[in-house]
Amino acid sequence: MPAVSTTGVDSIGLRTGSPPAVKVSSVNKSFADSLVIDGVNLTVEKGEFIALIGASGCGKTTLLRMCSGLEQPSSGSIEIFGKPPAAATSAHEIGVAFQRPALVPSRTALENVRLTLKITGSDDAMDPLALLTHFGLAEALNRYPHELSGGMQQRVNIACALVHQPALLLLDEPFGALDEITREKLVDWLAGILRESSRTTLLVTHSVEEAVTLSTRVFVMSRRPGRIAAEIKVPLPAIRDFEVRQSEQFLDLVRSARDALHAAIPD
Numbered sequence: 001m002p003a004v005s006t007t008g009v010d011s012i013g014l015r016t017g018s019p020p021a022v023k024v025s026s027v028n029k030s031f032a033d034s035l036v037i038d039g040v041n042l043t044v045e046k047g048e049f050i051a052l053i054g055a056s057g058c059g060k061t062t063l064l065r066m067c068s069g070l071e072q073p074s075s076g077s078i079e080i081f082g083k084p085p086a087a088a089t090s091a092h093e094i095g096v097a098f099q100r101p102a103l104v105p106s107r108t109a110l111e112n113v114r115l116t117l118k119i120t121g122s123d124d125a126m127d128p129l130a131l132l133t134h135f136g137l138a139e140a141l142n143r144y145p146h147e148l149s150g151g152m153q154q155r156v157n158i159a160c161a162l163v164h165q166p167a168l169l170l171l172d173e174p175f176g177a178l179d180e181i182t183r184e185k186l187v188d189w190l191a192g193i194l195r196e197s198s199r200t201t202l203l204v205t206h207s208v209e210e211a212v213t214l215s216t217r218v219f220v221m222s223r224r225p226g227r228i229a230a231e232i233k234v235p236l237p238a239i240r241d242f243e244v245r246q247s248e249q250f251l252d253l254v255r256s257a258r259d260a261l262h263a264a265i266p267d
């Protein structure tokens with residue numbers, strides 16, 4: 001009996017052969033003659049929550065854009081669930097939310113989510129009204145973006161990214177423009193929302209605490225041209241409540257991530 005059978009189930013019953021959620025292989029990216037991403041390798045397994053931190057301009061957004069198929073690598077390859085990113089996007093497997101909520105100003109919160117659904121055209125979608133209500137926005141369904149606070153706008157933005165039930169969520173500094181208190185609340189809110197599913201998430205953030213609070217692994221990128229300089233595993237309990245965030249283990253992990261970030265960005 002071979003250790004790994006041809007049916008894709010190994011001797012201890014784990015499924016094998018299923019592609020990872022994200023596989024970035026030897027990716028370089030240049031704009032004109034300028035190298036922005038330098039030989040990045042990154043594998044994200046299904047269900048992981050990865051945080052990516054690094055100095056401004058080191059290529060984090062570019063990496064995320066390549067993962068969603070909006071940008072092409074200059075060399076190397078990216079696969080999402082074993083497919084090219086554009087194919088994964090067409091199959092409704094990717095949801096994307098960026099720092100500035102991409103809401104249509106002339107549409108209400110509910111209309112924005114409905115519009116996104118119409119554009120993505122997914123069959124297996126959530127009900128926009130139920131989703132926004134679940135996101136604590138029942139009172140804000142019929143408000144226009146300019147009538148919503150920054151935190152509410154970002155929740156609508158994330159609802160737009162999630163409404164078609166993507167298996168992979170790409171978040172680019174979604175809380176970057178918010179004040180500290182709103183940001184802390186939204187981090188807790190997002191952790192709760194994402195715990196309800198087995199979704200894979202790749203989050204770019206400039207907050208080391210946010211990275212450690214949310215992720216299972218933190219990747220640190222070097223200054224431009226961006227390389228993966230360090231990886232920190234985050235073996236904390238799934239629910240990182242106030243008590244966990246005050247623990248020695250949490251504070252040690254934040255310290256390690258911060259040290260790795262400083263080492264990756266020498267003065």
Ligand SMILES: Nc1ncnc2c1ncn2[C@@H]1O[C@H](COP(=O)(O)OP(=O)(O)O)[C@@H](O)[C@H]1O
Binds near residue numbers: 031057058059061
């Ligand atoms: N479309 C583009 N054309 C030219 N340069 C770009 C383009 N997109 C990003 N860059 C450059 O690539 C570098 C990395 O940008 P970005 O990925 O936005 O970094 P980060 O998100 O880490 O701040 C920056 O120097 C930026 O100016």
Ligand SMILES: [Mg+2]
Binds near residue numbers: 062172
């Ligand atoms: Mg960026």
